[in-house]
Amino acid sequence: MSASEKTIAIVYHSPYGHTAKVAHAIAQGVEQVGVKVTVMSIEQIDWVLLDQANAIVFGSPTYMGSITADFKRFMDSTSKRWKNRDWQGKLAAGFTNSGGLSGDKLSVLQQINLFAMQHGMLWTGLPLTPTGNSETDLNRLSSCLGLMTQSDNAPIDITPPIGDIHTAKWFGEYIALMLNKINH
């Protein structure tokens, strides 16, 4: 399969739109590399596209230090694919948005990581050295396992801040570059 035929799916839950904004920023990064990307909410899953994707990026807001109940429901709905090993060997990555600077986001990335490992997927982290911890910095929350972003209780055009959005684009670009490197 040539690099241009490879596809990435981004699956997210986002009741208030901030995690969705991050999902679309990741997609912009993917597109910069010329890889086809589909962004889908867990409320409207295109299972055919998802099964065909060479990489899946999973995103949930942090709720009570955990993935949301709806995102867990989505995870559980993949059990037949787990049994059939349908997603084994696909690239996987995760992201979470929360209100607190920490907010226990790490727990969410660990849950998504374990879910991907259950499926036998190949995990892609975020190897981006933080440029600082201001709102314009890249990876200001210093995450390695996946992408962490933080939003205030405010409209999505102002939060998460620009540094988080740029970090999300960097993440998407990185995942697409990694996908192009492996022989699927």
Ligand SMILES: Cc1cc2nc3c(=O)[nH]c(=O)nc-3n(C[C@H](O)[C@H](O)[C@H](O)COP(=O)(O)O)c2cc1C
């Ligand atoms: C029920 C509930 C639980 C939450 N728990 C946390 C939490 O544990 N840590 C945190 O930092 N923010 C927490 N938040 C804030 C959400 O993470 C934040 O509103 C969410 O990331 C916004 O994303 P969305 O716009 O995509 O829905 C919580 C919000 C709700 C509604």
